[in-house]
Amino acid sequence: MAPGSLVAACRSLALSTWLLSFCFVHLLCLDFTVAEREEWYTAFVNITYMDPATSEVRTEKTECGRYGEHSPKRDAKGVVVLPASPLDRQACDPHTRFVVPSQAAAGWIALIAHGNCTTKDKIRHAAAHNASAVVIFNVGSTNPNDTITMRHQGTGEVVVIMIPEPKGREVVSLLERNITVTMTITIGTRNLQKYVSRTSVVFVSISFIVLMIISLAWLVFYYIQRFRYANARDRNQRRLGDAAKKAISKLQVRTIRKGDQETEADFDNCAVCIEGYRPNDVVRILPCRHLFHKSCVDPWLLDHRTCPMCKMNILKALGIAVSPAPLRSGSVSFQRLTVSVFLPAERRLPGRPPAGLRPGELQPMASSASVASLVIAVETGLSDEEGSMDRPHLGAKS
Template sequence: MALSVIQTCRSLALSTWLLSFCFVHLLCLDFTVAEKEEWYTAFVNITYVDPDTAEVRTEKTECGRYGEHSLKREARGVLAMPVAPQDRHACDPSCRFTPRGHGAWIALISRGNCTYRDKIRNALGKNASAVVIFNVGSSNPNETITMSDSGTGDVVAIMIPEPKGRDLVLLMERNISVHMHITIGTRNLQKYVSRTSVVFVSISFIILMIISLAWLVFYYIQRFRYANARDRNQRRLGDAAKKAISQLQVRTIRKGDQETESDFDNCAVCIEGYKPNDVVRILPCRHLFHKGCVDPWLVDHRTCPMCKMNILKALGLTSSAECLNELPLDYELAVGGVALNAMVMSDDVMGGDVVGGRGPGVRMVGLPQVLLDSEPLSQDTLSTEQSECH
């Protein structure tokens, strides 16, 4: 009974642990990623005429990145940058752009000295159709970021790496007309881990591990206590059985006894017949067996091998010893332990007389009337203990 309860508790605890683990896993998926950034790359296609060879050169690379609030659409036009070198950042609203021709043009601006919004607004004030800002001062030369350009209106604004921007500036400083075509590239989803969420999930995981460890410690302590209690109870029952065996009738088979006849039942333990001078043990149910065969059986089982009669009950020794296997783990055998210990530990038991009419080989040992080292147990007490046991 106790073992089944422990197994049930273990299954319940394992299920709880698995559910808790799944819960923490869901927390990791839902809360560690606190922020998500969606951004788009931009294909930058430039076309210009090489003044040395008069050849038309075209370069197309996916090196740009659209701003956070930029329109995600294509744009095209001639590149133009601020005329004055000190205005290359386009932070001054009065800076001048001199695009070639009268069509759409795209402003090329250097990063730094002011916000992206100011740069874009100043370029839009000069009628630019799109704005290209090249990165400056980054540890990674090919790095681009998603510009925070809120409040700039409906305009295409992208960032390109510093080397690409420097190359375009050199071409324009040589008075080479550069035509740029911007198209939408790849959609990207970048996730950022929240420190608060990481701490929360870590604490939840640690708490789960502590609970699991505490349960394991509790489980193995209970299992150890149960095993010790069961072994102790088995030893006490074995001692009680030995004491009961010493009170059973022992007889030596003589030549001519009915047990030696061929039609008499064999020993149920060894399945052999009885022969003269065999020592047999007679149980209270009147079944007899070889003493060497039945004694070990009685120590282990305390019942008749044939009719399963309990020898402790038959001899009136049914104290709380029979309830030991059903006691809870933390019960200290306060009632049954006294009676059982008294029964096992007592050595002075009143002996019976030899039954008349039997030969000298027959010995009867009377039932115990007094249990020393303990208070006498009345028949009412034994009856009460038996009713509690069953």
Template structure:
């Protein structure tokens, strides 16, 4: 039992030591959603189309601030142009009636809408900021649907950066491509905090699990080996006790009688129980001629096999040499 307790303590200490880096490696990921509001006038019906959804996600390095302006898109017809990866990218910003200027010269704020892919998020933001964009909206790839991801774009200054899903991006892009001015407002949404474990910590978890499995397996093997050895010794001891009982049964028995030669019942006593012999007591006479109560000497011989007085090996004296040698080997 003591060994098992020690093994349990060692296992617990090993688990605590291995899981400590995992606890330290767990970090909190904080991110913010963004409200995306758009408004434009449909030329054919003269109807104002508005949209307002919390469908955006701020970039990791983006200031969590509001921004507004007319939507502009990279100039060019191919999908590659929409990625805004070229350092000399120009942007088309449809202006409302009576509007004037261009993104390069008009102080009126505008927001760049670009597609994900082709280059880093930082490159896209830097290229748009170079043209004085107040914010950059990156819409995700079609295969990701409405989902957004965390964006790393360290070093882009105070430019507000958000990502929207592909359907939302196309919804904003479609009227701009037709030359319709679209006014966009970006607002700070909900703060989210979630715990995550780094890749290094996952490795520690795996190592801890494997180590605990090895310790548990070793403990089980040790336990069952001990059980097997104990059971085997018990079977062996039972076999030896049967043989010893058989040998003891060969010893002479005698019933005590008054006045018999060689035994004074009033003076002599049993060396095991230290009581005088009484008439009709059954005694066992050993090969060394020492006499004991049968009920006293039989259990003694089972455990010790020697005479309590002269230490004679009774079993060996009876000629059980094979039994004697096997018992000596235990």
């Protein structure tokens, strides 16, 4: 996989991750001013009655009520009245009667149980008897102290509130004992309930899913390409290593004997191990006439294929010809590596032999060399950058 493709994949993955993070932040820090909201008001409920046992007037005031959504937000006061029939405390029958005492002519408040029919029906049945307010106590809720904002559009100017079940049953108990109860309803606290709109939730959810899919796809694609690249590179290195071994085997090797110039004190040391040459040391002579201990230079040549001193490419010096196929980004291509090794022919060297050679030894002559060609099919996925690094060392012999 070419570097440009890897960079593009990494950038796309980073962009996807950034967008995903942005969506998370948007979800956690969503501006609720653009989301849907619900406004509701609490109600103070003040009940006053005379205790028949002590003849004392008792007053209880709590902020336990909640105004209905379509109720006028104003005060209301009057005598509390239940439906006349004990079996119709929910006031769902259109013919529900309310026995209104004479002292409640100025205004009265209907106390009705929740359930069995719509809140709108209950309010309309009580309003038909001129009730100035309707108090509905919550029945059947999981939490007995819960109240909700009731919806009752089209019920006129009747004040409607809901109170918890315990409070409602307390007032019902007093009325069933024929105790007159006066209730005063006043406006309590304004509340603004905010919640995320469904549109925002759907948008964030879809964005999250899409970006997760994109990120996962890029991640899988990236690692597959990296695996293919690493696998092809390893195969290429192994096969190039085999070619290097064959080339190294063609280089000259000799054994230092006592009295050779290499054993003299002013002769250069081995550039790999920085040790001098001693008799019986086996040295390898490179085409550039530099010599090194065989055990020192062979691993170096296997990895680098260059002289440790002058950096001459031994493959090029030995005539290894390479005709690489054009590399394609993001794909694994095949190319044939032709290794031509020029074997040295016998020839006596006149006069003083070059450094590193003893009289009677062989010198490589390209003009009289016999050629052995090694053709190796190399599967490679090297990037353009790596290919350009190897081309100077693997060029055709001029």
